[in-house]
Amino acid sequence: MSDGSHWMHRVSPGATLRWTVLFIGGLIMITPLLYMFSSSLKPGADIYDLRLIPARATLDNYRAVLSDGRFMRWFLNSTFIATCVTLSTLFFDSLVGYTLAKFRFRGRQLVFIAILSTLMIPTEMLVIPWYLLSAQLGWIDSYWGIMFPGMMTGFGTFLMKQFFETVPDDFLEAARIDGLSEFAIWWRVAMPLVTPALSALAIFAFLGNWTAFFWPLIVTTSQELYTLPIGLSSFAVEAAIKWEMIMTGAALATIPTLIVFLVLQRYIVRGVMLAGLKG
Amino acid sequence: MTYRMIAAAALAGSTIFASQAGAVEIEYWQYVYDTRVKAMDQLIASFQEANPDITVKQVTFPYADYQTRIVAANMAGQAPDVMQLFYGWADKFIEGGLIQPLPEEAFPTAEIEAEFFPIVSAMQRDGKYYGLPTAVRSLALFYNKKLLDEAGVAPPTNLDELVAVAKATAKADAGGNLETVGITMDPAGQDHHWWREVLDRQMGGAPYNEDYTQVTYADEAGANALGFYLGLARDEKVTQLGFMDEGQAAFKAGRAALTIDGTFRLGSFGEITDFEWAVTELPANAAGERSNYASYFANAIGAKTEGEELEASIKFLQYVSSPEAMKIWLEVVGELPARRSAALTDENLANPIYAPFLKGLEYAHTTRFVDEAGQRQVAIDMINRVMLEDQPIPDALAEAAAAEQKIIDDAAK
Amino acid sequence: MTAETHEQPGRRGLTLARRQALWAWAFLALPVVFYVLIRFYPTAQAFWLSLTDWDLMSKPEFIGLENYRQMLADPVFWKVFKNTFLYLIIGTPLSLLMSFAIAYYLDKTRFLHGFLRALYFVPYITTAAAMAWVWRWFYQPAPTGLINDLLGSFGFAQIPFLKSTTWALPSILVTAIWAGLGFQIIIFLAGLRAIPTTYYEAARIDGLGEGAILRRITLPLLKPTMVFLVVFSSIGFLRIFDQVYNMTSNDPGGPLNSTKPLVLMIYQTAFSSYDMGYAAAQTVVLFTILLIVSLLQLWVMRDRA
Numbered sequence: 002m003s004d005g006s007h008w009m010h011r012v013s014p015g016a017t018l019r020w021t022v023l024f025i026g027g028l029i030m031i032t033p034l035l036y037m038f039s040s041s042l043k044p045g046a047d048i049y050d051l052r053l054i055p056a057r058a059t060l061d062n063y064r065a066v067l068s069d070g071r072f073m074r075w076f077l078n079s080t081f082i083a084t085c086v087t088l089s090t091l092f093f094d095s096l097v098g099y100t101l102a103k104f105r106f107r108g109r110q111l112v113f114i115a116i117l118s119t120l121m122i123p124t125e126m127l128v129i130p131w132y133l134l135s136a137q138l139g140w141i142d143s144y145w146g147i148m149f150p151g152m153m154t155g156f157g158t159f160l161m162k163q164f165f166e167t168v169p170d171d172f173l174e175a176a177r178i179d180g181l182s183e184f185a186i187w188w189r190v191a192m193p194l195v196t197p198a199l200s201a202l203a204i205f206a207f208l209g210n211w212t213a214f215f216w217p218l219i220v221t222t223s224q225e226l227y228t229l230p231i232g233l234s235s236f237a238v239e240a241a242i243k244w245e246m247i248m249t250g251a252a253l254a255t256i257p258t259l260i261v262f263l264v265l266q267r268y269i270v271r272g273v274m275l276a277g278l279k280g
Numbered sequence: 281m282t283y284r285m286i287a288a289a290a291l292a293g294s295t296i297f298a299s300q301a302g303a304v305e306i307e308y309w310q311y312v313y314d315t316r317v318k319a320m321d322q323l324i325a326s327f328q329e330a331n332p333d334i335t336v337k338q339v340t341f342p343y344a345d346y347q348t349r350i351v352a353a354n355m356a357g358q359a360p361d362v363m364q365l366f367y368g369w370a371d372k373f374i375e376g377g378l379i380q381p382l383p384e385e386a387f388p389t390a391e392i393e394a395e396f397f398p399i400v401s402a403m404q405r406d407g408k409y410y411g412l413p414t415a416v417r418s419l420a421l422f423y424n425k426k427l428l429d430e431a432g433v434a435p436p437t438n439l440d441e442l443v444a445v446a447k448a449t450a451k452a453d454a455g456g457n458l459e460t461v462g463i464t465m466d467p468a469g470q471d472h473h474w475w476r477e478v479l480d481r482q483m484g485g486a487p488y489n490e491d492y493t494q495v496t497y498a499d500e501a502g503a504n505a506l507g508f509y510l511g512l513a514r515d516e517k518v519t520q521l522g523f524m525d526e527g528q529a530a531f532k533a534g535r536a537a538l539t540i541d542g543t544f545r546l547g548s549f550g551e552i553t554d555f556e557w558a559v560t561e562l563p564a565n566a567a568g569e570r571s572n573y574a575s576y577f578a579n580a581i582g583a584k585t586e587g588e589e590l591e592a593s594i595k596f597l598q599y600v601s602s603p604e605a606m607k608i609w610l611e612v613v614g615e616l617p618a619r620r621s622a623a624l625t626d627e628n629l630a631n632p633i634y635a636p637f638l639k640g641l642e643y644a645h646t647t648r649f650v651d652e653a654g655q656r657q658v659a660i661d662m663i664n665r666v667m668l669e670d671q672p673i674p675d676a677l678a679e680a681a682a683a684e685q686k687i688i689d690d691a692a693k
Numbered sequence: 694m695t696a697e698t699h700e701q702p703g704r705r706g707l708t709l710a711r712r713q714a715l716w717a718w719a720f721l722a723l724p725v726v727f728y729v730l731i732r733f734y735p736t737a738q739a740f741w742l743s744l745t746d747w748d749l750m751s752k753p754e755f756i757g758l759e760n761y762r763q764m765l766a767d768p769v770f771w772k773v774f775k776n777t778f779l780y781l782i783i784g785t786p787l788s789l790l791m792s793f794a795i796a797y798y799l800d801k802t803r804f805l806h807g808f809l810r811a812l813y814f815v816p817y818i819t820t821a822a823a824m825a826w827v828w829r830w831f832y833q834p835a836p837t838g839l840i841n842d843l844l845g846s847f848g849f850a851q852i853p854f855l856k857s858t859t860w861a862l863p864s865i866l867v868t869a870i871w872a873g874l875g876f877q878i879i880i881f882l883a884g885l886r887a888i889p890t891t892y893y894e895a896a897r898i899d900g901l902g903e904g905a906i907l908r909r910i911t912l913p914l915l916k917p918t919m920v921f922l923v924v925f926s927s928i929g930f931l932r933i934f935d936q937v938y939n940m941t942s943n944d945p946g947g948p949l950n951s952t953k954p955l956v957l958m959i960y961q962t963a964f965s966s967y968d969m970g971y972a973a974a975q976t977v978v979l980f981t982i983l984l985i986v987s988l989l990q991l992w993v994m995r996d997r998a
Binding site: 016019020022023024026027028030031033034036037040048049051093096097099100104105106107109112115116119120121122123125126127128129130131132133134149150152153183187208211212214215218219229230231233234237238244247248250251254255258259261262266269270273274277 | 710713714716717718720721723724725727728731732733734735736738739742795798799801802804807809810811812813814815816818819820821822823824826827828830831836837839842871874875876879880882883921932934935938939942956959960963964969972973976977979980983984987
């Protein structure tokens with residue numbers, strides 16, 4: 002309330018100008034999205050009419066794109082893969098981060114530095130060996146083939162270690178005295194104390210895997226296994242420059258993350274800030 | 281290691297199982313294309329009816345990944361028994377030990393050479409054929425009847441008329457930007473073939489020597505051919521490089537009067553409802569000489585196929601290269617039969633759409649690519665250097681010829 | 694309590710350290726296997742492959758430094774090398790400058806702050822592959838493309854964007870900057886918010902103007918945030934791929950290789966030409982560049998502490 006009157010009373014010309022400029026800038030930022038949705042609603046014949054509000058809005062493009070079920074399949078693939086990888090990352094990265102933060106044992110420093118050093122190795126360097134490994138083990142064109150490289154990450158381990166270090170040892174010691182197993186201490190005592198970090202890591206892992214392009218492009222070969230970005234990319238080439246269809250596909254690839262963002266905006270922004278500052 | 285042992289055991293197990301059942305199963309691979317898959321399903325069904333002891337399993341992959349998939353399968357020791365491959369991949373596949381030569385007794389060379397269109401020789405190495413096509417594809421000139429009628433011009437039969445028709449049909453807005461092009465210019469599509477095997481020859485040159493080991497287009501004829509092609513955009517202003525990204529897209533949208541494309545585009549253009557279109561032979565030069573570019577996917581037998589799988593594969597390959605199979609393929613896919621007798625029937629020659637393509641086959645050339653994508657890129661880059669960087673045409677040709685020669689030489693190493 | 698003390702010698706006391714170590718290694722067992730097999734071994738293998746000639750079909754053949762020699766003599770590699778650095782050298786400062794300016798003013802804005810922030814952040818959560826196609830459509834010539842259509846309607850000349858060797862790289866770069874801006878703004882906002890307000894109050898009491906506060910307080914205190922963002926976005930631009938792959942799909946990295954970054958060259962060498970050894974050598978170069986950037990970060994941070 003006081004906040005409201007605050008701006009009401011002190012609206013200066015400078016502040017109004019600042020707000021207007023920021024608002025126009027923001028509109029420019031979302032222009033590609035607005036046009037994507039607008040064109041996806043235009044019938045093919047109207048695609049060269051560049052007005053933002055479609056003269057004749059129709060859902061025909063969506064019907065056509067969704068009719069063969071491929072986008073649904075790709076959407077489910079992406080969701081399944083991103084979920085599995087995120088859960089695995091959360092589990093292992095926090096387990097390793099916790100171990101490195103809270104246990105004293107020989108080799109601790111070595112393991113930590115080794116894992117940290119993997120941050121310096123770009124994925125691009127590993128894809129050729131991964132591809133060979135996958136070919137030899139029959140992982141090419143399988144869900145596991147898409148997922149295995151991301152099951153644990155150096156970034157997540159580092160992040161979780163930072164946060165577990167802020168958990169007081171007394172808490173863990175008390176649990177130990179109560180007779181909890183070491184696993185239970187981690188899972189039931191330490192983990193609940195770092196939920197902000199876990200949600201930050203979850204957001205990063207999910208978003209990263211949902212939009213991943215390079216490795217899925219290499220390791221998938223059949224359409225049934227495509228993730229949404231790969232599916233969209235191949236669909237766009239196949240649509241042979243039918244822009245209304247391409248825009249519809251792009252919109253379908255964007256809508257799920259947009260909904261999630263609108264619902265969880267507060268958490269996502271906070272998570273990005275947290276991971277960005279600590280990471 | 282363990283995995284290999286398990287795989288070997290599984291393989292042995294399946295072989296035992298197969299022989300116990302008294303039936304052979306062979307695997308056939310091709311890339312996904314709706315009508316091709318349907319046609320192959322039909323062929324497999326009638327083949328299995330005639331050979332009840334053989335089962336053919338069709339496996340398909342998207343075109344973009346098809347080669348990768350074959351290479352990966354070969355690495356994992358799971359290569360197909362019979363596979364479809366673009367003729368331009370032949371060198372790579374032979375060198376990589378992916379395919380084996382066809383046995384002379386089942387596929388006599390004399391018969392192949394008498395029966396098939398001469399372009400199948402691109403599948404021949406050291407006197408041995410490594411594969412045979414069911415169907416072949418050639419180029420023709422598609423035209424938008426509505427645009428030609430509006431301009432009051434007839435479909436062109438020679439290069440001069442082509443320029444005149446393109447001039448009459450191209451439309452620009454007040455700012456001079458083309459809204460409708462007279463002819464599409466899309467080097468990444470079929471245009472690079474048109475320049476290489478058609479225009480160069482029509483200007484009196486030859487793009488390569490006889491066995492395609494030497495690049496020979498960097499001469500006056502090549503310069504004239506390239507000059508003519510690029511002149512359509514630069515001098516005549518009847519087209520624009522990369523107009524609407526792809527030539528076929530511009531034609532489909534009704535914004536191009538002429539486009540050069542292949543038989544495989546018939547299905548896609550069949551969806552056009554806004555205007556009528558038709559096909560004519562590629563235009564002749566002033567002396568009436570014509571040329572064409574033909575290409576095809578051949579079927580070949582996997583290098584590791586042996587024993588009764590090999591026998592079954594031979595039978596299957598014989599069937600899919602038979603006139604009967606070619607007829608089915610033409611009806612379902614719309615691609616031209618690879619055997620003269622099956623292609624040049626009165627019925628086909630009377631068909632206004634097939635006839636121009638069939639006529640083209642008679643005088644068509646087939647570039648012996650060693651790296652189709654790489655050699656195409658050389659042509660695209662050459663055209664871009666002239667169009668975007670104003671490189672003089674002879675220099676651009678010389679640079680392209682050197683780059684392509686290097687690709688050919690590297691492949692021969 | 695007493696029970697615990699009694700048990701100490703047996704269950705904890707002497708063996709406490711060993712028990713801890715045992716648990717630690719039990720927790721680390723699977724991760725260690727993972728990191729060795731999926732990270733370290735492949736890294737070593739990439740180095741080894743870079744010394745071989747291998748097309749997947751035959752056995753890898755050791756050829757020493759031949760791949761590197763070939764690379765240094767390859768004009769396309771140098772072109773690609775230059776492009777990669779152009780993405781970095783234009784992209785990083787430009788995006789940081791923009792995101793800082795936006796964050797700085799956004800931080801001062803209260804009215805509908807969350808709404809404005811969301812407008813800037815939304816592009817970050819989109820899929821690069823999808824948005825690349827939207828931008829590609831914007832960049833089309835007049836009848837199709839939005840930007841050229843607007844230019845035309847105001848009487849300006851057309852810009853060939855993706856079809857020109859001059860414009861194509863900046864056009865793709867804009868897409869990449871656009872996609873990453875939201876992230877940088879959020880991080881700057883977090884950094885700005887972490888500066889205690891008392892600093893500003895003290896500065897105002899001392900009579901410092903807004904410009905002086907920005908120069909003397911805000912910017913120095915934001916240094917860690919900036920170093921992080923410089924490194925993070927540098928690595929991002931050095932590894933650019935999704936946008937280029939999707940925006941130039943009919944002439945990948947073209948026209949005339951003017952947009953081709955190192956990662957696309959690696960992809961083509963490995964998965965279109967199957968020249969695995971040569972591709973591995975290119976990945977080693979990428980690794981070296983990224984290593985230098987990361988080490989520079991460590992050096993700058995150390996310098997500060």
